[in-house]
Amino acid sequence: MAFSGALTLTDLNDFITPSQACIKPVEQTNKPEPQDAGAAATQIQVDSSGSYYEVSTNAPTAGQTAGKQKLTTAEISLNDCLACSGCITSAESVLITMQSHAEVLNVLENNPPHSSPDHKVPVISIAPQCLASLAASISSSSSQNVSLLQVLRRVSAFCKEVLGFAHVFDTTFARHITLLEHAKEFTERKNGEGKLPMLASACPGWVCYAEKTHAEMLPFISRTKSPQQVMGTLVKEWSGAKWGKTPDQIYHVTVMPCYDKKLEASRQDFYNEAYATRDVDCVITTGELQLLMQEKGWDLSIPVSDENVPRLTSFSRGAMFGTVDDQRSDPGMLSADLAFPELLMHPGTSSGSYLHSIISTLTSSSSNPDVFEVTTKTVRTADYEEYTVTNRETGQVVFRGAKCYGFRNLQNVVRKVGRDSGVQVGRGAAGRLAGLRARGRAVRKDAAGSAAQEDRGYDYVEVMACPSGCVNGGGQLRAVQPAKDADEEGFSRNWSEAGVKFDADETLPAAPVGPKWGDREWTKKVEAAYWRTLPTPPPTPPVDGSPASISSAFEAADQLAGRILAELTKPVEPTGGPVGWSTKLDGDAEARRQRLFRTQYRAVESEVVGLAVKW
Amino acid sequence: MDMDQDLPATIRSIARLEGHEDRAWHVAWNPTKPILASCSADKTVRLYSYSSSFDSDASEAPSVKFSHITNIPTGHAKTVRAIAWSPSGKTLATASFDSNIGVWAQEGGEDEEDGAFNPAREWECMSLLEGHETECKSVAYSSSGNLLASCSRDKTVWIWEVHPDHDFECMGVLMEHTQDVKAVAWHPTEEILASASYDDTIKLYIDDPQEDWYCFQTLSGHGSTVWALAFSPDGRFLASASDDTTIRIWERVQEHKWECIDTLSGHERSVYSISWGFGKPLDSGDPGSLGWLASTGGDGIINVWELGVGPSAKDPSRKTLTQKIIAKITNAHEVHDVNSIVWCPRKGFEDLFATAGDEGVVKVWKVASS
Numbered sequence: 003m004a005f006s007g008a009l010t011l012t013d014l015n016d017f018i019t020p021s022q023a024c025i026k027p028v029e030q031t032n033k034p035e036p037q038d039a040g041a042a043a044t045q046i047q048v049d050s051s052g053s054y055y056e057v058s059t060n061a062p063t064a065g066q067t068a069g070k071q072k073l074t075t076a077e078i079s080l081n082d083c084l085a086c087s088g089c090i091t092s093a094e095s096v097l098i099t100m101q102s103h104a105e106v107l108n109v110l111e112n113n114p115p116h117s118s119p120d121h122k123v124p125v126i127s128i129a130p131q132c133l134a135s136l137a138a139s140i141s142s143s144s145s146q147n148v149s150l151l152q153v154l155r156r157v158s159a160f161c162k163e164v165l166g167f168a169h170v171f172d173t174t175f176a177r178h179i180t181l182l183e184h185a186k187e188f189t190e191r192k193n194g195e196g197k198l199p200m201l202a203s204a205c206p207g208w209v210c211y212a213e214k215t216h217a218e219m220l221p222f223i224s225r226t227k228s229p230q231q232v233m234g235t236l237v238k239e240w241s242g243a244k245w246g247k248t249p250d251q252i253y254h255v256t257v258m259p260c261y262d263k264k265l266e267a268s269r270q271d272f273y274n275e276a277y278a279t280r281d282v283d284c285v286i287t288t289g290e291l292q293l294l295m296q297e298k299g300w301d302l303s304i305p306v307s308d309e310n311v312p313r314l315t316s317f318s319r320g321a322m323f324g325t326v327d328d329q330r331s332d333p334g335m336l337s338a339d340l341a342f343p344e345l346l347m348h349p350g351t352s353s354g355s356y357l358h359s360i361i362s363t364l365t366s367s368s369s370n371p372d373v374f375e376v377t378t379k380t381v382r383t384a385d386y387e388e389y390t391v392t393n394r395e396t397g398q399v400v401f402r403g404a405k406c407y408g409f410r411n412l413q414n415v416v417r418k419v420g421r422d423s424g425v426q427v428g429r430g431a432a433g434r435l436a437g438l439r440a441r442g443r444a445v446r447k448d449a450a451g452s453a454a455q456e457d458r459g460y461d462y463v464e465v466m467a468c469p470s471g472c473v474n475g476g477g478q479l480r481a482v483q484p485a486k487d488a489d490e491e492g493f494s495r496n497w498s499e500a501g502v503k504f505d506a507d508e509t510l511p512a513a514p515v516g517p518k519w520g521d522r523e524w525t526k527k528v529e530a531a532y533w534r535t536l537p538t539p540p541p542t543p544p545v546d547g548s549p550a551s552i553s554s555a556f557e558a559a560d561q562l563a564g565r566i567l568a569e570l571t572k573p574v575e576p577t578g579g580p581v582g583w584s585t586k587l588d589g590d591a592e593a594r595r596q597r598l599f600r601t602q603y604r605a606v607e608s609e610v611v612g613l614a615v616k617w
Numbered sequence: 618m619d620m621d622q623d624l625p626a627t628i629r630s631i632a633r634l635e636g637h638e639d640r641a642w643h644v645a646w647n648p649t650k651p652i653l654a655s656c657s658a659d660k661t662v663r664l665y666s667y668s669s670s671f672d673s674d675a676s677e678a679p680s681v682k683f684s685h686i687t688n689i690p691t692g693h694a695k696t697v698r699a700i701a702w703s704p705s706g707k708t709l710a711t712a713s714f715d716s717n718i719g720v721w722a723q724e725g726g727e728d729e730e731d732g733a734f735n736p737a738r739e740w741e742c743m744s745l746l747e748g749h750e751t752e753c754k755s756v757a758y759s760s761s762g763n764l765l766a767s768c769s770r771d772k773t774v775w776i777w778e779v780h781p782d783h784d785f786e787c788m789g790v791l792m793e794h795t796q797d798v799k800a801v802a803w804h805p806t807e808e809i810l811a812s813a814s815y816d817d818t819i820k821l822y823i824d825d826p827q828e829d830w831y832c833f834q835t836l837s838g839h840g841s842t843v844w845a846l847a848f849s850p851d852g853r854f855l856a857s858a859s860d861d862t863t864i865r866i867w868e869r870v871q872e873h874k875w876e877c878i879d880t881l882s883g884h885e886r887s888v889y890s891i892s893w894g895f896g897k898p899l900d901s902g903d904p905g906s907l908g909w910l911a912s913t914g915g916d917g918i919i920n921v922w923e924l925g926v927g928p929s930a931k932d933p934s935r936k937t938l939t940q941k942i943i944a945k946i947t948n949a950h951e952v953h954d955v956n957s958i959v960w961c962p963r964k965g966f967e968d969l970f971a972t973a974g975d976e977g978v979v980k981v982w983k984v985a986s987s
Contacts, residue, residue: 383828410829413748413787522828
């Protein structure tokens with residue numbers, strides 16, 4: 003068993019390292035035979051192939067059958083990690099064999115030919131933050147400013163021509179559906195069906211942390227599937243049906259900026275029992291994708307043909323997807339490169355714009371959207387920003403939300419949400435203290451009088467575990483060397499700005515260590531690359547001459563989303579027109595929608611009793 | 618206990634405070650009021666008051682009397698390992714093996730005039746700081762009282778900002794150590810934090826105003842676990858106590874650079890605790906005095922060093938650290954390990970320190986010239 007190449011301890015960049023309380027190593031699959039007191043002692047031997055043997059140090063007695071017993075290698079699967087409360091999140095440090103780039107190559111190489119019934123259609127879906135990471139890397143090493151579209155085209159060419167993937171998608175259309183469902187869920191909660199504030203659920207690091215240490219937060223976490231898992235549904239359930247393939251006849255790989263996405267894909271909720279397959283079969287990180295390209299000698303800085311032509315226009319004319327009947331009647335469509343709308347760059351944050359989409363849904367659903375004013379307030383750093391939506395006419399605050407990135411800010415959100423909603427925070431190790439605290443606080447609140455409007459709790463928080471969000475995910479490419487020097491200079495500048503004075507003969511502090519989450523300057527470059535969606539040189543006019551505006555792309559995405567919803571949930575009652583995402587569905591169809599686009603969370607109870615440490 | 622008679626000063630026991638039902642871990646002197654707090658594996662905090670009085674049978678100096686005020690049961694599920702008073706003396710923080718930090722105060726205490734202060738009234742848990750995964754080992758308030766730091770076996774150091782109404786905001790989670798973090802200590806005037814670990818190192822942290830707290834230096838040199846830290850009262854030096862039986866003195870040679878300048882030997886086993894106070898230097902009037910450093914540990918020995926800056930023996934034109942043990946006792950808590958030693962910070966009581974032992978007893982000692 004080996005770590006995937008990109009996965010070494012020095013790369014560990016997620017927010018918490020594994021704790022010592024992993025339950026797995028103490029689990030014994032091969033129980034030792036009961037031994038008499040004073041029975042032979044044994045020792046462990048390793049043979050040339052690396053196998054371990056338990057060997058009796060005494061000569062075997064008559065009763066013993068073997069003096070040498072091969073030991074089973076302990077294996078830790080991602081499911082074990084999800085079930086264990088030993089670590090907060092440690093996806094990156096356990097032996098991940100089923101979720102590596104080597105596994106991708108292995109499956110592709112052993113994929114039977116098209117003619118075989120066992121052939122799997124290989125599909126790869128790439129997150130836009132990964133494209134941004136690759137774009138920033140190309141830009142700094144070759145001085146060309148490449149757009150996300152160009153990177154997508156080049157990666158797509160690599161995946162199809164070199165690796166043999168049948169389809170290459172980006173995950174922004176899946177994110178579009180996530181955002182639609184997310185806004186719908188928020189409206190439901192606002193109407194009393196569920197708790198507020200609603201907390202984002204797209205970050206698996208945060209979800210995992212909440213399940214393991216803050217069970218009281220789970221009712222607040224949005225149950226909408228993340229873009230990765232919606233992509234899984236789109237590929238396996240919807241596209242699969244178009245292709246005439248069952249979910250197990252598709253091999254779906256995603257490329258993600260984050261190791262914890264591997265954990266997310268492994269969740270039991272995303273396992274299809276009927277077909278014994280997962281919505282996402284394998285998750286690799288940006289770093290692992292780059293490794294694949296390196297191994298295959300693919301140079302991402304070399305342009306490919308048509309890399310500046312958006313596919314959007316042809317899609318918006320409805321040409322890429324006919325109806326199901328059209329495709330059945332036209333077998334040629336089956337082999338056509340089915341495509342979802344590409345690179346829908348939802349305005350807001352580079353971590354998915356969850357907060358912004360909630361705000362824009364809220365304001366645009368009003369009869370008079372112009373009446374709302376959105377103000378923002380930065381709390382200490384850009385990783386914590388509060389958004390307040392005020393009705394200009396009434397002066398009433400209609401919405402309070404925040405974007406909150408990084409483990410530190412996450413702690414403060416957990417505390418704030420717990421306090422505002424009166425739920426007991428934490429693992430209950432000190433129940434009595436919490437009780438005392440609540441009493442003391444209630445008294446002071448009374449004394450302080452009614453809470454001011456500004457003190458009203460949040461309605462929504464976009465929570466991400468990594469500082470700077472997904473562009474700085476643990477699976478992203480690390481800064482290229484020249485950027486590092488710039489950062490150190492940046493630090494020196496900060497020193498003097500901060501008023502720190504040095505004696506003339508003093509040198510600057512010996513190499514101040516950057517923040518743990520790597521290089522701030524580099525993250526800024528990735529952030530910039532993320533928003534650099536327009537191809538350079540300027541876009542080639544679409545084939546039919548009609549300019550494809552951003553809003554028409556989102557409108558087209560809305561339409562397709564509605565159609566997909568109708569086709570997947572099969573509402574029986576006539577809905578009176580085309581199904582849109584907010585269309586009310588009948589009971590059975592609504593249940594199918596819940597199954598397809600929502601998920602659930604469960605607290606992981608700690609079974610690990612702390613050692614009776616006395617030091 | 619045995620005194621070393623050849624030294625210029627003696628350590629006299631002036632109070633023996635019993636009551637903890639399990640080992641006593643730590644003691645903390647209230648910085649503004651005559652209160653001493655102790656914590657224990659019995660999950661309680663005990664508070665004692667003290668006052669000076671002149672004995673009728675007329676020894677030359679006033680004696681200090683201690684009396685038990687109250688117990689805080691805490692409600693922590695496990696051992697209370699360490700305690701820290703805020704600089705105002707109105708808030709007490711507890712670090713527990715149940716992985717939580719408790720913040721204790723008296724209802725209405727923030728607004729009260731000092732005259733109304735009554736330590737016997739109920740102490741309530743005003744806030745619970747959660748986040749550590751495993752046993753908390755140490756807790757400390759910064760000199761301004763605006764920041765609180767804690768550390769844990771989970772290898773992390775957390776920094777919290779103290780807000781009004783006993784509210785706290787997490788300012789940083791520092792994951793620099795590779796092992797159990799044993800102690801945290803703040804610089805006496807600046808916002809510089811030091812942490813000591815089972816990984817044998819000391820880490821120093823400052824805030825980057827644009828971003829988060831970060832480690833600006835790692836001090837290596839100890840051959841084993843670093844158990845305790847103490848800044849000199851003037852902030853120019855840092856002392857560290859280790860399982861390697863030595864104490865190292867680190868000097869601030871630049872704004873953000875510290876170097877080891879001396880190693881003090883005088884223990885036979887792990888040095889668990891050190892405290893650096895002003896003391897009442899014997900060589901009074903010496904402008905180079907750095908005060909008194911007290912140390913104790915697994916050998917049951919208490920050493921008191923007088924530290925100063927003076928001419929180097931090799932090159933009298935250069936200044937160097939001067940250090941000598943001025944008082945020493947052995948078997949301070951009979952056969953038991955001594956877990957903590959802390960100088961009284963209050964004016965007039967600089968020659969008092971308290972110790973906590975494995976047998977559950979807290980003792981108070983006075984250093985006087987012999």
